[in-house]
Amino acid sequence: MLSSKLLGFEHLKELYTRDSDFADFCHAFEHAAFNTFYRHEGFLFKNKKLCIPICSVRELLVRESHSGGLMEHFGVQKTLDMLNEHFYWPNMRKVVEKIYAKCTACKQAMSKSMPHGLHTPSPVPTEPWTDISMDFVLSLPRTRKGRDNIFVVVDKFSKMAHFIACHKIDHATNIADLFFRKVVRLHGVPKTIVSYRDAKFVSHHLKLFMVLIH
Numbered sequence: 001m002l003s004s005k006l007l008g009f010e011h012l013k014e015l016y017t018r019d020s021d022f023a024d025f026c027h028a029f030e031h032a033a034f035n036t037f038y039r040h041e042g043f044l045f046k047n048k049k050l051c052i053p054i055c056s057v058r059e060l061l062v063r064e065s066h067s068g069g070l071m072e073h074f075g076v077q078k079t080l081d082m083l084n085e086h087f088y089w090p091n092m093r094k095v096v097e098k099i100y101a102k103c104t105a106c107k108q109a110m111s112k113s114m115p116h117g118l119h120t121p122s123p124v125p126t127e128p129w130t131d132i133s134m135d136f137v138l139s140l141p142r143t144r145k146g147r148d149n150i151f152v153v154v155d156k157f158s159k160m161a162h163f164i165a166c167h168k169i170d171h172a173t174n175i176a177d178l179f180f181r182k183v184v185r186l187h188g189v190p191k192t193i194v195s196y197r198d199a200k201f202v203s204h205h206l207k208l209f210m211v212l213i214h
Contacts, residue, residue, distance in 0.1 A: 009163075011140045011150070012053060013042035019053035021090050049088040056138045061087060062099045063135065064154055076100050125157035129187035132156060133194045138168070151175060153183050156194075 016026050022044055025037045036047050044051040052058050065082040067073050074082070079096050089095075125131040137150040147165040154161045164182050166175065 009043075009050075009057065011137075012044075012050075012055075012057065014141045015053040015055060016044050016051070022051055022053055046088040049084070049086060052087055052089045054089075055140070056136070058089060058095055059099060060135050060137060060152060062096050064133070064159075066096070066099060066103065067133065067156070073103060125155075128158045128160070129155050129183075130157070130191045131194075132183075132190045132192070135195065136166075137163075151178060153179070155187070 016022050025035075026039075026044065037051070038045055052061065061083060062079065065074070066079045076093070076096050079100065080093060083092060083096070133154045133156060135152045135154075137152060140148050140150065142148045143165065145165075147167055149166050149168050151164040151166045152161060153164070162182055164178050166178060
């Protein structure tokens with residue numbers, strides 16, 4: 001289960017040694033385990049949980065865990081419980097609470113609440129790769145080919161994900177081309193696409209992207 005979650009996270013290995021949350025631990029057990037922390041194939045673990053350094057992967061994981069409910073988004077504690085199964089970083093609750101407070105879907109559901117406090121349910125995906133979410137892992141160490149971002153596409157039905165290396169300066173047309181070659185070619189064109197926050201999919205860029213893939 002956890003091994004599948006490590007796919008696309010290779011860049012984390014390069015962030016630990018200069019991360020303010022984990023650098024001290026890395027130096028303390030350069031040749032052996034330290035307390036409940038240990039290294040395995042370059043990744044840092046606390047017990048059996050993958051440690052996530054300070055980067056946009058934290059927000060990505062919180063958003064995907066928060067939106068994992070079939071009928072509605074999960075609350076703070078349920079989101080935390082899901083994250084704590086496989087991941088660790090200090091003050092995780094603060095990050096979850098911050099993203100929960102800014103969640104547009106949750107605000108809309110609360111404003112349109114049904115009698116007895118029930119929220120308006122979100123559409124339930126009924127098959128793989130018809131409803132997807134997109135996000136970016138930003139400002140990573142540059143690869144030999146100059147790529148410094150990861151374009152993340154997640155199927156909301158199966159939670160299968162594609163992690164696609166790209167450049168920070170890529171235009172929506174370039175991202176659409178990557179989407180065609182890496183996702184549509186394998187799974188077909190989705191019915192709905194949700195992008196949480198990245199500027200590449202805001203306003204006319206999102207409209208352009210939708211035109212290009214349809």
